[in-house]
Amino acid sequence: METREYQAVVIGAGPGGYPAAIRLAQLGVKTLCIEKEYFGGVCLNVGCVPSKALIAASKKFKELKGTVQEMGVVLPEGDVSFDMAKTQAWKSSIVEKNTSGVKMLLKGNGADRLFGTARFDGPGALIVETEDGPVRVKGEHIVIATGSRPIEIPGFSYKDDRVMDSTKALDLDHVPERLVVIGGGYIGLELGTMLAKVGSQVTVVEMADQVLPGFDKDVIRVISRRLKKMGVKVLTGARAMGWEEGDGVAQVKIQNAKGEEQIIEADKILVTVGRFPNTEQVGLDTLEGLQMDGRFIQIDKQCKTNIPGVYAIGDVAGQPMLAHKATHEGEVVAEVIAGHNVQLDHIQVPAVVFVDPEVATAGLQEHEAKEAGYDILVGKMPFAANARALTTGDADGFVKVVVNAADNRILGVTICGPSASDLISEASLAVEMQAEALDVALTIHPHPTLGEAVMEATKHAIGEAVHVMNKKKK
Numbered sequence: 001m002e003t004r005e006y007q008a009v010v011i012g013a014g015p016g017g018y019p020a021a022i023r024l025a026q027l028g029v030k031t032l033c034i035e036k037e038y039f040g041g042v043c044l045n046v047g048c049v050p051s052k053a054l055i056a057a058s059k060k061f062k063e064l065k066g067t068v069q070e071m072g073v074v075l076p077e078g079d080v081s082f083d084m085a086k087t088q089a090w091k092s093s094i095v096e097k098n099t100s101g102v103k104m105l106l107k108g109n110g111a112d113r114l115f116g117t118a119r120f121d122g123p124g125a126l127i128v129e130t131e132d133g134p135v136r137v138k139g140e141h142i143v144i145a146t147g148s149r150p151i152e153i154p155g156f157s158y159k160d161d162r163v164m165d166s167t168k169a170l171d172l173d174h175v176p177e178r179l180v181v182i183g184g185g186y187i188g189l190e191l192g193t194m195l196a197k198v199g200s201q202v203t204v205v206e207m208a209d210q211v212l213p214g215f216d217k218d219v220i221r222v223i224s225r226r227l228k229k230m231g232v233k234v235l236t237g238a239r240a241m242g243w244e245e246g247d248g249v250a251q252v253k254i255q256n257a258k259g260e261e262q263i264i265e266a267d268k269i270l271v272t273v274g275r276f277p278n279t280e281q282v283g284l285d286t287l288e289g290l291q292m293d294g295r296f297i298q299i300d301k302q303c304k305t306n307i308p309g310v311y312a313i314g315d316v317a318g319q320p321m322l323a324h325k326a327t328h329e330g331e332v333v334a335e336v337i338a339g340h341n342v343q344l345d346h347i348q349v350p351a352v353v354f355v356d357p358e359v360a361t362a363g364l365q366e367h368e369a370k371e372a373g374y375d376i377l378v379g380k381m382p383f384a385a386n387a388r389a390l391t392t393g394d395a396d397g398f399v400k401v402v403v404n405a406a407d408n409r410i411l412g413v414t415i416c417g418p419s420a421s422d423l424i425s426e427a428s429l430a431v432e433m434q435a436e437a438l439d440v441a442l443t444i445h446p447h448p449t450l451g452e453a454v455m456e457a458t459k460h461a462i463g464e465a466v467h468v469m470n471k472k473k474k
């Protein structure tokens, strides 16, 4: 068997693995990146990027059906229609641009690529099954970046045509008439609302007492209102029990919050109840004594496992399972391997939900700060009082800023509203820099912009808001 030797080997080319390999090569480390399915990983191929493309297309369609006409844009006679097959072709072209960019960047920076499935053969060694047969790869440092896959639940096999995981849903060639989404977390809501906007009748079944479990109640109020307006039905405290084929539709059996059985008819069932880290089939059993943290591989602040020379990053190495967290770990692990004295040292990992309106958080939400025992000041600015939001016809939602009363530092920001996904970066920086409320309040923000809402909410927290009434002093 052919043997190849490298200083560093990265298993998996997702948003954790490929930046790790690029950075390693940039730092002069002889590096190989092994990928079994698609360069760019889940994120670029069947996750973040294709989902956001479809969400953007459905948003534009919905706007044409409604808000742009209210703004006086007159459309030609006849109804606006949506062509899923064309949208899919457009989405695929974006995925292709991104994934070919990854391959080019690996090559351009001098990292080698190998297409095949890697398994450990003891510490420091891998067997890679390639199209041309097995290859033995030796690495002084090996980074596990194998990502995650959708969880399957009993009674809902992805092998059935009616049942979809997120990957199948992102590849639909038509708009299903009736859709049941099992799991009201961010992936279920993003894909469910995308399909609702283009015509599906969507029912979301969520076991917890709210969709987007863990998010601020004020956010849930806005989102629930918008879901209702979109015609999306939400069953909380409900459990999906199974489904049967009957009369040409899927009869989905639900146990509702009252414990009663309920049947919902559906053409497709989307299951989005979470993701499992890919720790099987990587030969981890040959790494004797490898420490796990539940289902995840346990790592320290330098992304090292307890086995010398073996590292883990991204979804396989713990929550939050988000692309930007994987990338950050990828960049840190590369520096660690290159011998730099660095470690993971962040205060927060921002999170975004691309529903309508978007939701984004940085640092602690209000309830989390209270649970952590902080005495807090809370500032809130509704987008309805922000000139820019009104001029775009999209003024639902708010910015909420949580400040530590003891030292005026910003503990967290929650945004529910237009462009929350972009606005949150200023908040991330503020939390990460441990900025005081005045740092943001005294920063001149351009007018008229959505960013002014972040400044104004911060001023509101300290009783200095001008565009919203301040709370009465006690």
Ligand code: FAD
Binding pocket: 011, 012, 013, 014, 015, 016, 017, 034, 035, 036, 037, 038, 039, 040, 041, 042, 043, 044, 046, 047, 048, 049, 051, 116, 117, 118, 119, 145, 146, 147, 148, 166, 187, 278, 281, 282, 313, 314, 315, 316, 321, 322, 323, 324, 325, 326, 354
């Ligand atoms: P992955 O992206 O899963 O990549 C792992 C790679 O390893 C894969 O390409 C896999 O083929 C390869 N691999 C696995 N085993 C082997 C092996 N034995 N040999 C060789 N190669 C192997 N996150 C966000 O931050 N923002 C979003 O908006 C967002 N939207 C999402 C939408 C959807 C529908 C989904 C499913 C996920 C979304 N995520 C989002 C989550 C994000 O995709 C993941 O957190 C991210 O991809 C994790 O990166 P990773 O590098 O750890 O793993």
